[in-house]
Amino acid sequence: xxxxxxxxxxxxxxxxxxxxxxxxxxxxxxxxxxxxxxxxxxxxxxxxxxxxxxxxxxxxxxxxxxxxxxxxxxxxxxxx
Numbered sequence: 227x228x229x230x231x232x233x234x235x236x237x238x239x240x241x242x243x244x245x246x247x248x249x250x251x252x253x254x255x256x257x258x259x260x261x262x263x264x265x266x267x268x269x270x271x272x273x274x275x276x277x278x279x280x281x282x283x284x285x286x287x288x289x290x291x292x293x294x295x296x297x298x299x300x301x302x303x304x305x306x
Contacts, residue, residue, distance in 0.1 A: 228259050228260075229259070229260060229289045230257055230258070230259065230288040230289050230292070231257070231258045231260070231261055231263075231285050231287055232254070232256075232258075232264075232285070232286040232288050233254075233256060233257075233258065233264050233267045233268045233271065233283065233284070233286075234252055234253060234254045234255060234284065234286070235252070235253050235255070235271055235272070235275075235281060235282055236248070236249075236251055236252045236253055236281070236282070237251065238280055238281075238282045239280075241279050241282060244282070244284065253271070253283075255268070255271050255283070257288065261285070261287075264285045265285060268283050271283045
């Protein structure tokens with residue numbers, strides 16, 4: 227599976243959180259095939275709203291949500 231990344235953002239109630247003010251106004255930038263292109267899209271979107279402290283854009287690692295077992299540590303070997 228590709229390492230998909232989602233970039234989205236919107237107005238937050240508190241800039242220290244991800245508590246979005248109005249979910250109906252979330253701005254979805256797109257889904258990207260790798261972190262590098264997702265980060266470039268995130269930077270461009272964040273830069274457009276740099277003067278508005280209540281606007282926040284994030285990169286979500288979709289591959290981690292879709293295949294969480296890939297992140298799980300391997301089961302410990304049983305001692306004999």
